[in-house]
Amino acid sequence: xxxxxxxxxxxxxxxxxxxxxxxxxxxxxxxxxxxxxxxxxxxxxxxxxxxxxxxxxxxxxxxxxxxxxxxxxxxxxxxxxxxxxxxxxxxxxxxxxxxxxxxxxxxxxxxxxxxxxxxxxxxxxxxxxxxxxxxxxxxxxxxxxxxxxxxxxxxxxxxxxxxxxxxxxxxxxxxxxxxxxxxxxxxxxxxxxxxxxxxxxxxxxxxxxxxxxxxxxxxxxxxxxxxxxxxxxxxxxxxxxxxxxxxxxxxxxxxxxxxxxxxxxxxxxxxxxxxxxxxxxxxxxxxxxxxxxxxxxxxxxxxxxxxxxxxxxxxxxxxxxxxxxxxxxxxxxxxxxxxxxxxxxxxxxxxxxxxxxxxxxxxxxxxxxxxxxxxxxxxxx
Numbered sequence: 001x002x003x004x005x006x007x008x009x010x011x012x013x014x015x016x017x018x019x020x021x022x023x024x025x026x027x028x029x030x031x032x033x034x035x036x037x038x039x040x041x042x043x044x045x046x047x048x049x050x051x052x053x054x055x056x057x058x059x060x061x062x063x064x065x066x067x068x069x070x071x072x073x074x075x076x077x078x079x080x081x082x083x084x085x086x087x088x089x090x091x092x093x094x095x096x097x098x099x100x101x102x103x104x105x106x107x108x109x110x111x112x113x114x115x116x117x118x119x120x121x122x123x124x125x126x127x128x129x130x131x132x133x134x135x136x137x138x139x140x141x142x143x144x145x146x147x148x149x150x151x152x153x154x155x156x157x158x159x160x161x162x163x164x165x166x167x168x169x170x171x172x173x174x175x176x177x178x179x180x181x182x183x184x185x186x187x188x189x190x191x192x193x194x195x196x197x198x199x200x201x202x203x204x205x206x207x208x209x210x211x212x213x214x215x216x217x218x219x220x221x222x223x224x225x226x227x228x229x230x231x232x233x234x235x236x237x238x239x240x241x242x243x244x245x246x247x248x249x250x251x252x253x254x255x256x257x258x259x260x261x262x263x264x265x266x267x268x269x270x271x272x273x274x275x276x277x278x279x280x281x282x283x284x285x286x287x288x289x290x291x292x293x294x295x296x297x298x299x300x301x302x303x304x305x306x307x308x309x310x311x312x313x314x315x316x317x318x319x320x321x322x323x324x325x326x327x328x329x330x331x332x333x334x335x336x337x338x339x340x341x342x343x344x345x346x347x348x349x350x351x352x353x354x355x356x357x358x359x360x361x362x363x364x365x366x367x368x369x370x371x372x373x374x375x376x377x378x379x380x381x
Contacts (some may be wrong), residue, residue, distance in 0.1 A: 002047070004121035008326035011289060026301070029226060029282060033051065047054035049281070061243045063278055073138065075132040075138065075139045076125075076128045076129060076139070076140045076142065077090075077134055077139065077140070077141045077142065078141075078142050078143075078144075078358075079097070079141050079142060079143045080143075080144050081145065087141070087180075088180075090139050090141070092181040092182055092183055094106055094135075094137055094138045095130070095138065095140070095141060095182060095183075095184065096131060096137065096138065096139070096140045096141070096184045096185075096186060096216055096331075096335070097140075097141045097143060097177050097182050097183075097184065097185045098124045098127065098128055098140060098141070098142050098143065098186045098187075098188055099143045099146065099170065099173055099174075099185065099187050099188065100120045100124045100142070100143065100144075100145040100146065100187075100188045100189070101116065101120070101123050101145075101146045101148055101149070101166070101170060101187055101188070101189050101200060101223075102116035102117040102119070102120045102145070102146075102147065102148075102149055102161045102189055102190045102252075103116060103117075103147060103148060103149025103150075103152050103153045103158070103159060103160075103161065103191055103193075103196070104117070104147050104149075104157065104158065105149065105153060105156050105157075105159075105191070106153055106155035106157055106303050107256070107261065107303070107304065108256075108257035108280070108302055108303045108304030108308065108309060108353075109274065109276060109280075109302055109303065109304075110257070110262065110273060110274040110276050110277040110304075110336045111257050111261065111262060111265055111272070111273060111274075111277075111304075112265070112269070112272045113157045113158070114147075115145060115190070115257065115261050115264070115265060116149065116189075116191040117145050117255045118190070118264075118265065118268050118269060119142055119190035119261070119264050119268070120145070120188045120189050120190035120191075120219075121145055121188070121321070122264075122268055122320070123188050123190070123320070123327070124142055124188035124343040126320070126324055127144065127186075127188070127324065127327060127328060127331065128140035128142055130324065130328050131328065131331060131332075133273060134328070135332075135335070143173065146169065146170075146173075146296070147159065148161045148165070148166045148169060148170075149161060149166065149191045149193060149196045150162060150163040150165075150193055150195045150196045150199060151163070151195040151196050152191075152193060152196075153191025153256070153294055153296060153297060153303060154243075154294050154297075155297055155303060161197045162358050163195040163196070163198070163356050164199075166196060166199040166200070166203075167200075167206075167356050167375050168203075169203050170187065170199070170200060170203035170204075171203045171206050172209060173185075174203060174204070174207035174213075174215050175207055175210075175212060178207055178210045178213045178215075182213075183213055183214060184205075184214055184215075184220070184334070184335060184338070185207065185213070185214070185215040185216075186215075186216055186217075186331065186334075187200050187203070187215070187216070187217035187218075187219070187303070188219065189217060189220075190217040190219070192223050192227070192255075194346075194348040194351075194354050194358075195348075195354055197217070197219065197223070197346040197348050197349070198220075198222035198346060198348045198349050198351075198354045198356070200217035200219070200220065200304065200346075200354055201217050201220060201346055201349040202349070202355070203215070203217070204216050204217045204331055204341055205341070205342065208341050208342075214334055214335075214340075214341055215341060216331075216341035216344070217341075217345075217346075218327055218330050218331070218344050219346075220345060220346020220347070220348065220349070221344040221345060221346055221347075222323060222326055222327055222330075222344075223346075224346060224347055225326070225369045226319075226323060227254075227255075228275070229247075229248070229252065231319075231322045231323065231326065232248065233252070234322035234325065235315075235318045235319050235322050236318075237268045237322075238317070238318035238319075238321050238322055239314065239315070239318045239325060247310070250282070250306070250307040250310055253282070253284045253305075253306055253307065254305070254306035254307065255285075255290075255305035255306055256303075256304055256305040256306065257303065257304035257305070257306070257308060257337065258304055258305055258306015258308050259306050259307045259308060259310045259311055259315070260306075260316070260319065261313070262277050262308040263311040263312055263313060263315045263316035263319075264316045264320075266311055266312070266313045266316065267313040267316040267317060267320075268316075277309065277311060279307050279309065280302070280304070280308045280309050281309075282306070282307045282309075283296065283302065283304055283305055283306065284305070284306070285305060290305075330344055
């Protein structure tokens with residue numbers, strides 16, 4: 001759907017409304033006749049436009065909505081391409097806005113810096129298409145990608161952003177949309193850094209405090225389920241074969257620029273994948289080593305974790321379909337009011353030291369305790 005949008009939008013831009021000429025005062029006695037003639041002309045032109053629109057309408061054309069006569073409205077929009085008037089015309093109770101938030105980060109010697117953003121944007125576009133197809137009369141608005149992310153691997157090209165900044169920017173976007181009356185906001189994300197996932201969940205929770213507004217970041221919960229292997233049965237069904245024991249072990253070891261992300265880029269942008277991916281050896285790390293900051297780049301590491309040489313676009317397609325099935329089901333529950341955003345947060349959200357305000361609060365408590373310890377002996381004298 002994504003590649004077709006610009007062409008359709010370009011075709012529609014050609015159909016601009018003409019600027020009306022400055023009205024002239026009709027001669028005395030002809031005003032009434034002119035008004036009647038103009039009304040008749042408008043009716044004739046409207047009938048002609050309706051007939052042309054009927055002829056142009058093709059059966060089976062999904063994702064298109066009819067607005068005023070002669071105007072075709074896309075049900076999936078790009079926010080940056082819309083006018084204020086066009087955005088304001090969307091029904092607030094049947095419009096979903098999707099924000100894509102993912103960092104620029106190193107992804108080994110074979111993948112581009114924008115892997116997370118490419119992946120998140122792909123899921124956003126596919127989800128928008130599926131929602132509007134499965135919910136007739138609904139619209140989806142895709143906001144431009146925000147290249148923001150915390151808890152990243154530090155190397156040339158990585159743009160590390162503070163967790164608080166990630167949270168606050170996403171809150172600002174969500175609040176602006178909520179003030180404009182939009183009730184449903186989703187966050188698409190392709191980065192699994194714990195503080196990043198927590199920041200997105202925090203932002204969604206803050207915006208969702210507004211009455212009638214539901215903002216959710218489902219990527220943390222879905223990514224946890226996916227990485228835990230709970231969707232592998234669905235992936236195998238999509239692949240049409242069972243994964244071998246060796247493949248299941250490789251999937252469990254996969255984390256960054258490995259089997260899955262290399263497969264995704266081979267499916268989405270093979271032109272950006274270096275041919276060296278086929279010859280890269282496995283890079284596996286124990287849990288204690290993964291706790292060390294920047295661990296895949298230490299000791300001569302190449303900046304990836306997993307088995308990139310196993311990459312296959314068919315694997316990416318199967319996993320994408322399985323994940324989209326899960327996400328679409330959750331989003332339908334969210335839109336229908338059967339699911340609250342807080343019910344599908346990242347597990348990291350529940351860990352205090354991953355929260356945005358934890359370390360400043362801990363530092364303040366430490367200072368307060370130190371001050372009390374210093375004052376206590378003095379007050380006892």
